Amino acid sequence: DSGVTQTPKHLITATGQRVTLRCSPRSGDLSVYWYQQSLDQGLQFLIQYYNGEERAKGNILERFSAQQFPDLHSELNLSSLELGDSALYFCASSPRNSLRTGGYTFGSGTRLTVV
Amino acid sequence: QQQVKQSPQSLIVQKGGISIINCAYENTAFDYFPWYQQFPGKGPALLIAIRPDVSEKKEGRFTISFNKSAKQFSLHIMDSQPGDSATYFCAASFQGGSEKLVFGKGTKLTVNP
Numbered sequence: 579d580s581g582v583t584q585t586p587k588h589l590i591t592a593t594g595q596r597v598t599l600r601c602s603p604r605s606g607d608l609s610v611y612w613y614q615q616s617l618d619q620g621l622q623f624l625i626q627y628y629n630g631e632e633r634a635k636g637n638i639l640e641r642f643s644a645q646q647f648p649d650l651h652s653e654l655n656l657s658s659l660e661l662g663d664s665a666l667y668f669c670a671s672s673p674r675n676s677l678r679t680g681g682y683t684f685g686s687g688t689r690l691t692v693v
Numbered sequence: 694q695q696q697v698k699q700s701p702q703s704l705i706v707q708k709g710g711i712s713i714i715n716c717a718y719e720n721t722a723f724d725y726f727p728w729y730q731q732f733p734g735k736g737p738a739l740l741i742a743i744r745p746d747v748s749e750k751k752e753g754r755f756t757i758s759f760n761k762s763a764k765q766f767s768l769h770i771m772d773s774q775p776g777d778s779a780t781y782f783c784a785a786s787f788q789g790g791s792e793k794l795v796f797g798k799g800t801k802l803t804v805n806p
Contacts, residue, residue, distance in 0.1 A: 580736065611793060620798035621737070621782060634793050668736050672792065681727050682794065684736030 581605065582671050582685035590691045596657040599688045603650055603671030609633070610652040611682060612644055615666040627652055659692045666690075697785050699797025706804050712770040714800045716783035719764065723785040727794070728757065728768050731780045740781070741768075773804045 581604035591597055603610050612624040614637075623636035627646035638644075641659075646652040656663060666689050670682040698717045706712045716726075727742035743750045743757040743766065750757045756769040770777055780801045784794040 580738070582736070609792070613796075621796040623793050623795065626793055636793065670736070681739045681742060684729075684738065686734070686736050 580683050580685060582669060582683050584667075584669050584685035584688050586688060587686065588689050588691075590693060591659060593659055593661060593692055595659050595692075596655065597659065597690065599654040599656070599667050599669075599690075601652045601654070601669030601671075601685060603652070603669075604683055607671035607673050607683070608650065609672045609674070610646055610650070611670045611672070612638075612652070612654050613668045613670065613684075615668060615687070616664075621668070624654070656690070661692050664690055664692045697783055697795050697797045699783050699800060701800060702798070703801045704803070706773045706802065708773065708775060708804055708806050710773050710804075712768075712773045712777070712802055712804070714768045714781055714783070714802070715765065716767065716797050717763075717765045718785050720785070721764070722787055723795075725786045726757070726759065726766050727784050727786075728755075729782045729784060729796075731782065731799075737782055770802075773802075775804045775806050778802055778804050 583602040585600045608629045611626045614622045624638040625644050626634040630646050641657050644654045666687045668687045670684045672682045700715050728740045729737035730740045731737040741752050741755050743759050745761050754771045759766045780799045782799045783797040786794045
């Protein structure tokens with residue numbers, strides 16, 4: 579157990595629907611990162627939050643949004659889902675200045691299947 | 694400039710052999726280069742990392758070699774074991790920025806017994 583909890587583990591939904599993925603970071607970690615992993619694109623950075631504030635944005639579609647709550651858990655909202663959104667979605671967390679102290683810790687991911 | 698190019702895409706090695714995975718980057722502002730290991734059904738886990746002020750870092754059977762002038766770095770797995778079979782990702786980041794990681798596309802390593 580990495581300490582980063584992602585729910586649900588699996589999600590099957592229809593095109594056009596909206597889903598919410600949840601991530602609870604390791605205790606004490608202030609940063610949360612969301613990544614999308616697909617076979618052809620690898621791990622793509624979507625968005626980062628630090629202590630409730632958006633810190634960096636990557637290749638995140640306008641149909642996707644995220645937030646980090648006061649208790650530091652984060653949610654990734656995916657709407658108007660398309661078949662191409664089927665992927666593994668990972669959350670990672672890190673303490674402040676993580677790259678000096680050991681980097682990210684990833685959760686086990688949510689596998690999203692859009693049918 | 695944000696890309697990290699990783700090769701090979703897949704690698705098959707015999708038990709006891711050396712596995713070598715290579716990565717190249719363009720952005721000279723990158724100053725942190727980790728390798729992650731991912732088993733099926735799991736998230737990536739940090740394996741080993743290096744900063745550009747050293748040319749090599751070794752942890753057990755895993756070694757990162759770093760060539761700053763060529764903008765390349767590689768992972769060497771000595772005495773490869775079947776338990777090392779996994780997907781390996783190289784990555785790069787800036788320490789001073791958001792610390793987001795840019796990942797290579799991964800190498801699927803299979804170590805045959």
